[in-house]
Amino acid sequence: MSNEQRQLHAIVHGVVQGVNFRYSTQREAQRLGVTGWVRNLPDGTVEVLAEGTQPALEALLSFLHKGPPAARVTHVEVRWGTASGRFVRFEIR
Secondary structure (H helix, E strand, C coil): CCCCEEEEEEEEEEECCCCCHHHHHHHHHHHHCCEEEEEECCCCCEEEEEEEEHHHHHHHHHHHCCCCCCCEEEEEEEEEEECCCCCCCEEEC
16 A cells, blocks of 8 residues: 555536535545545536545545435546645535
8 A cells, every 4th residue: 555645636426516415525535534625516516636645535536436325426527646735634615
């Protein structure tokens, strides 16, 4: 398992607003030790920018594919990159 920091950028599609998706994502990210943010977008999707180790980000991505119980995720767009190191916590925007 690598400790190298990576960045995950995801756009989550489906019924993902108004179902505690951002709060649940924040809680999961904090549990995994991931930093970054989550926010609703005007088109009804949720955007996530997260930084952490590859295993932690893969665990967060697994969560994003299902979300909290009331969510209905249909698709997750994913981009991987190099961590910026500019985040100290995971916040809701």
